[in-house]
Amino acid sequence: MQLKELFSTIDPNKFTSKFSAEERCLEFLANEKWDKGFVCKKCGHTNYCKGKTHFSRRCTRCKSDESATAHTPFHGCKIPITIAFQMAYQICIQPDISSYRLAEEHDIRQMTCWKLKKKISECLTQNPD
Numbered sequence: 001m002q003l004k005e006l007f008s009t010i011d012p013n014k015f016t017s018k019f020s021a022e023e024r025c026l027e028f029l030a031n032e033k034w035d036k037g038f039v040c041k042k043c044g045h046t047n048y049c050k051g052k053t054h055f056s057r058r059c060t061r062c063k064s065d066e067s068a069t070a071h072t073p074f075h076g077c078k079i080p081i082t083i084a085f086q087m088a089y090q091i092c093i094q095p096d097i098s099s100y101r102l103a104e105e106h107d108i109r110q111m112t113c114w115k116l117k118k119k120i121s122e123c124l125t126q127n128p129d
């Protein structure tokens with residue numbers, strides 16, 4: 001997932017309103033992740049039905065359910081995804097932003113911000129696959 005490219009197409013003034021709801025963030029991730037179509041990570045099947053959570057997809061063969069956040073830096077995130085999205089955006093446009101500043105701005109524990117920042121930064125420096 002090329003977060004930097006994705007986020008760079010979004011107008012900074014519209015970012016917060018665009019991703020103000022959890023559903024919009026999940027929808028965005030799902031659209032991006034499966035833009036070339038669904039392929040089950042477990043068995044390679046390409047047919048799916050709706051999964052358990054918002055925008056998740058369930059393989060119709062092996063029944064494995066993949067959430068919209070799985071295999072993205074937002075997986076297992078302990079803070080609301082809307083805030084995680086905002087932080088990711090800030091990190092994209094300002095990679096040297098400190099986790100202390102993010103913590104203060106969003107009123108989130110610094111260690112949580114540090115962990116998210118690490119994941120986002122790894123994603124930003126990854127080579128395209």
Ligand SMILES: [Zn+2]
Pocket residue numbers: 040041042043044045059060061062063064
């Ligand atoms: Zn499957």
